[in-house]
Every structure is written in structure tokens, then in C-alpha cells.
Amino acid sequence: xxxxxxxxxxxxxxxxxxxxxxxxxxxxxxxxxxxxxxxxxxxxxxxxxxxxxxxxxxxxxxxxxxxxxxxxxxxxxxxxxxxxxxxxxxxxxxxxxxxxxxxxxxxxxxxxxxxxxxxxxxxxxxxxxxxxxxxxxxxxxxxxxxxxxxxxxxxxxxxxxxxxxxxxxxxxxxxxxxxxxxxxxxxxxxxxxxxxxxxxxxxxxxxxxxxxxxxxxxxxxxxxxxxxxxxxxxxxxxxxxxxxxxxxxxxxxxxxxxxxxxxxxxxxxxxxxxxxxxxxxxxxxxxxxxxxxxxxxxxxxxxxxxxxxxxxxxxxxxxxxxxxxxxxxxxxxxxxxxxxxxxxxxxxxxxxxxxxxxxxxxxxxxxxxxxxxxxxxxxxxxxxxxxxxxxxxxxxxxxxxxxx
Numbered sequence: 001x002x003x004x005x006x007x008x009x010x011x012x013x014x015x016x017x018x019x020x021x022x023x024x025x026x027x028x029x030x031x032x033x034x035x036x037x038x039x040x041x042x043x044x045x046x047x048x049x050x051x052x053x054x055x056x057x058x059x060x061x062x063x064x065x066x067x068x069x070x071x072x073x074x075x076x077x078x079x080x081x082x083x084x085x086x087x088x089x090x091x092x093x094x095x096x097x098x099x100x101x102x103x104x105x106x107x108x109x110x111x112x113x114x115x116x117x118x119x120x121x122x123x124x125x126x127x128x129x130x131x132x133x134x135x136x137x138x139x140x141x142x143x144x145x146x147x148x149x150x151x152x153x154x155x156x157x158x159x160x161x162x163x164x165x166x167x168x169x170x171x172x173x174x175x176x177x178x179x180x181x182x183x184x185x186x187x188x189x190x191x192x193x194x195x196x197x198x199x200x201x202x203x204x205x206x207x208x209x210x211x212x213x214x215x216x217x218x219x220x221x222x223x224x225x226x227x228x229x230x231x232x233x234x235x236x237x238x239x240x241x242x243x244x245x246x247x248x249x250x251x252x253x254x255x256x257x258x259x260x261x262x263x264x265x266x267x268x269x270x271x272x273x274x275x276x277x278x279x280x281x282x283x284x285x286x287x288x289x290x291x292x293x294x295x296x297x298x299x300x301x302x303x304x305x306x307x308x309x310x311x312x313x314x315x316x317x318x319x320x321x322x323x324x325x326x327x328x329x330x331x332x333x334x335x336x337x338x339x340x341x342x343x344x345x346x347x348x349x350x351x352x353x354x355x356x357x358x359x360x361x362x363x364x365x366x367x368x369x370x371x372x373x374x375x376x377x378x379x380x381x382x383x384x385x386x387x388x389x390x391x392x393x394x395x396x397x398x399x400x401x402x403x404x
């Protein structure tokens with residue numbers, strides 16, 4: 001059989017297929033904002049490394065006949081691109097091998113790229129998602145417990161106003177939670193194709209309106225040694241909460257707390273859900289600190305109201321989870337909670353050291369393969385590049401599920 005000369009085009013197509021297949025979290029998030037980069041570039045305008053994603057304005061209901069004009073307030077979320085990739089080195093003999101001989105090397109080269117894209121996305125979910133369930137971190141050990149994992153995720157997403165019937169809810173689990181969920185669902189009635197898929201892959205299949213996935217990159221959060229103190233001051237709003245000095249140790253970034261008397265509200269009706277609102281700490285609060293920075297910012301009235309009231313002064317806040325304990329931050333989310341953009345890059349022309357270059361895009365995933373020749377060592381250097389960025393566009397449409 002005649003060997004096929006391996007071109008950058010062939011490598012790019014092979015690498016992109018591997019990339020799409022290996023990504024887990026990244027395949028289930030919003031991809032709409034890549035056009036903000038590519039569309040403007042096609043029109044001759046370079047938007048730069050960062051774009052600001054506009055979130056739709058909100059308004060409040062007006063009762064009665066008399067008009068009450070409301071100001072339009074648009075908020076934005078930044079999305080910043082960064083470049084990365086993996087590089088291969090072949091001698092002339094290896095360079096002329098058939099594609100079947102190169103597939104394993106391409107797969108091995110693209111694996112760390114896939115890993116880093118998903119890792120960054122799941123780290124973003126860890127630090128931006130404030131809704132948090134299962135603070136004790138116990139894995140489900142019964143069928144009822146496995147069902148409860150998904151129904152609890154659905155309940156929290158429902159309470160936060162996530163679309164219900166669009167089929168865009170997902171959950172990314174670490175290997176331990178996936179391993180506990182599969183036997184938990186084993187005795188339930190399922191369509192034969194789902195049973196076959198679960199048996200064949202060893203992974204959870206779609207259930208209860210959620211598309212599940214397993215990813216070893218699920219981030220791990222470690223609570224600091226801090227013990228809860230009291231709120232210090234009435235009528236507080238915003239993202240900086242004044243408290244009695246933090247005690248016991250550091251209240252670490254990513255830790256989730258609830259505030260006394262502060263309940264989450266439905267984003268449209270502004271009626272309390274009856275569930276204490278969760279807040280994620282956005283910066284380490286050291287021993288003795290009297291301010292805790294949190295997300296989301298507390299808003300007690302108006303179109304963007306997200307809580308029922310300010311925290312009750314002289315009452316303790318509550319830290320979710322145990323002190324100095326690590327939790328895997330499995331995450332359930334609606335597609336619009338997070339945004340990934342992968343953007344085509346400038347491709348150098350052939351010549352001036354470049355032997356071949358090709359860029360491939362499919363379903364929003366883009367990578368570029370460039371080959372150059374080292375005449376001294378008779379080597380072909382092939383680089384695989386990606387340009388991507390993450391943003392937490394609607395973190396309220398996600399919920400972490402702690403496991404230890």
C-alpha cells in the first residue's frame with residue numbers, strides 16, 4: 001500500500017476530530033460569542049483580545065394605567081482570549097509515514113490541549129458558581145440517593161430561572177461521582193439504548209432532563225480553617241460584606257457561604273424561593289479581616305434584585321462544608337451559564353521558513369497546524385495552536401455538587 005504524504009491539512013482534520021471527541025465540559029456550553037471576534041475581523045475590525053458580552057436588561061412590572069418609564073441598564077461580562085497548543089518534531093523518515101502511523105502521535109499531542117481547555121472551563125465554574133449543594137460531600141449509595149443528585153440540581157436551576165424545556169442542561173462529574181451514579185440508576189426502567197450505552201461506556205446516560213458527562217478535570221476546592229463570625233452592620237448590599245473579624249484561619253477564595261436572613265429570589269417575580277442564597281468568596285479573607293468579598297453582589301430591590309433582604313446584623317454567616325476539607329466541585333448547568341470562544345488565528349504564508357499551514361474549523365472548534373523545516377537537523381517541526389477564552393456569562397444558571 002502506498003503511503004500518504006502527511007500534510008498540515010490532514011493533521012488539522014485529524015487533530016480537530018480528536019479535540020471534539022475528547023472535550024467534555026466544553027462541548028456543552030454556549031458558543032455564540034465567537035462570531036463577535038470572527039465577524040468583526042472579516043469586516044476589517046480587530047476587536048482585540050477581550051470582548052465584553054452584553055447581558056440583556058431587566059425591568060419590573062408596572063401595575064395600573066399610568067406609565068412609569070424605566071432606565072435601561074445593560075451589564076457586561078469580559079471574555080479574554082489566550083493562545084496555547086502543542087508542538088511535534090519529526091525527522092524526514094517519520095515525516096513521510098502514512099497517516100495511520102501518525103494518528104497516535106496526533107492524538108497524544110492534542111490530549112494536553114483538550115485537557116487544558118476543559119481544565120480552565122471547570123476552574124472557572126469552581127470559582128464563579130455560587131449555588132452549592134451537598135455540603136457534607138457524601139457520595140450517593142442508594143438508588144434514591146442517585147436520583148436525588150439530579151433532581152436537586154434541576155430544582156436549583158429551576159429556582160434560578162433556567163430554561164426548562166430546551167434540553168440544554170448538563171452535569172459534569174468527577175470519576176467518583178460518576179462511579180456512584182451508574183449503579184444507582186442500574187435498577188430503574190430505561191430505554192434499551194440507554195442501558196446499552198451505560199453498559200458499554202461505563203458512564204451515565206441522559207436522565208431527568210440532564211446530559212451527564214465525566215471529566216477528570218473537575219476542580220477541587222479546599223475550605224480554609226476559618227470559622228464563621230457575625231455580620232457587622234445593617235442594610236448591607238453589594239459585593240463587600242462587613243463582618244466581625246475573620247477567626248480561626250483563612251476564608252479561602254471559592255468557599256461558599258450563606259448570610260443570615262438572605263434568601264434567593266426568582267429572577268423575574270423577585271419572590272423568595274425560601275432557600276438561603278449562596279455566595280462564593282472571590283478573594284482570600286485572612287484572619288482578622290473585616291470584609292468578605294462575595295459574588296453575586298447583593299441587590300435587594302429593582303430590576304436586578306437577587307436576594308430578599310440585607311443580612312441580619314449581629315447574626316453569624318454559615319460556611320458550607322467543613323473547615324480545612326477538600327471537595328470536588330462537580331457542576332450542573334444550563335448551556336448559557338458559561339461561554340467558550342475558539343477563534344481562527346492569523347496564518348503565515350508559505351515560505352520564509354514555513355513549509356505548510358492549515359486551519360480547520362468545525363462546530364465552533366478551531367485549530368491551526370503550521371509546519372516549518374529545520375535544515376540543520378533534518379527535522380520537521382509541526383505546531384498545533386488554539387486561541388480560546390472562557391467567560392461565566394450567567395453563573396446563576398449553574399450549581400456545584402460537592403463530593404469528598
